[in-house]
Amino acid sequence: MKPVLVRCWPGLLPYYTVLEAMKEFTAQRDAETPDQCWLLQHPPVFTMGRNADPGDILDPGPIPVVQSDRGGKVTYHGPGQWVIYLLIDLPRMGATVRTLTSGMEEAVIRLLARRGIVGERRPGAPGVYVNGAKIASLGLRIQRGRSYHGLSLNTHMDLAPFQRIHPCGMPNLPVTQVHDLSPDWPLRAVGEALLEELAGALQRSFRKGEE
Template sequence: MDFFAPVNSASTRCCLLETKGLVPYLEAWAWQQCLVSDRKLNPKLDDVLILLEHPPVYTLGQGATTEFLKFNLAQTEYELHRIERGGEVTYHCPGQLVGYPILNLQHYRKDLHWYLRQLEEVIIRVLAVYRLEGTRISGLTGVWVAGRKVAAIGIKVSRWITMHGFALNVCPDLEGFDRIVPCGIPDKPVGSLAQFVPDITIEQVRQEVAIAFAEVFGVKLVPTQTGGL
């Protein structure tokens, strides 16, 4: 079986929630927790893909160390949250497209390695639209272009239902990454698509991410309001 072949038929529904403007991190986190809880109670509920942007915020994975922070926790003015995903510290900000898939992997493959590679494949296909070669690095998670990490991935899976997801640097101010060691990797610089495609916009990439996600996971994305979830 092709590792990246869709598992589902194209008729499988997945609700697409696209927000306008910036969504506070804690608000989106609460959405995810609620969606996961609902699907634990009723596994037949549709999967969901949330695409959004956050105001500036730092997050630490559940086992992350604070040694990768370059600012004083006791005196910081920066928003910081420790959350239940895997991985080290990362940064979200405007100009970065964040994707939170809420998927029941029992309907796909009960394989976390497969799931991570699928998320990477989504990003790689999006980059190809802009004639950029997205690459993987053995032993690490994420996607790089010309040695610069443009997409970070961190997930949490409970009863095979996923939360958290990926962050793709489209056209952000990268200065915020200077205050951390992103993902705990000191020798790999962070980059953005705008460094290679200067006129790129979030809205363009948002559409391409939705298309690639539907292809990779073999789903039909159905635009949905929050009240329909």
């Protein structure tokens, strides 16, 4: 099987721009198109998944709200949060939505374990939690057996905007980030380590592509 092509972008990419790029890639890909993994950050934005309740956005303030076609409910993206988008042909990989979701969670758990941090799953609430606080969120969309969207990891960011929403539709859900648990772990190094753990958890080889 061909390696997963990894694309990393410097700076901040608008959410809607990336959403349209993922949809276009997924619509145009064929049986020979290599899978891709995109690592990037967004400017501040609240995104609403297909199951989102508008009431879970309490007060967006100056932060834009974008309707997304991913699964899940409401979340926040912003600078200092790594977002990984997985554009995977699931049947070709021999994977299911469940195994892909489990692999993403396992990658984050292994990443945190590098610094002695215990990450946990929560039944019925996809993502990864540390002492009850959410550190990573998941959401996928599947079309013709091909995935897009993926996971976000709170790394070194301003967490205050999460107070403007019910994160993932859960009132009073605490959130945390890597920097608060391991302050000497640089943002870029966390991103690189996350890619390594994701490759291992999915049992795929990753190859860096254009940036």
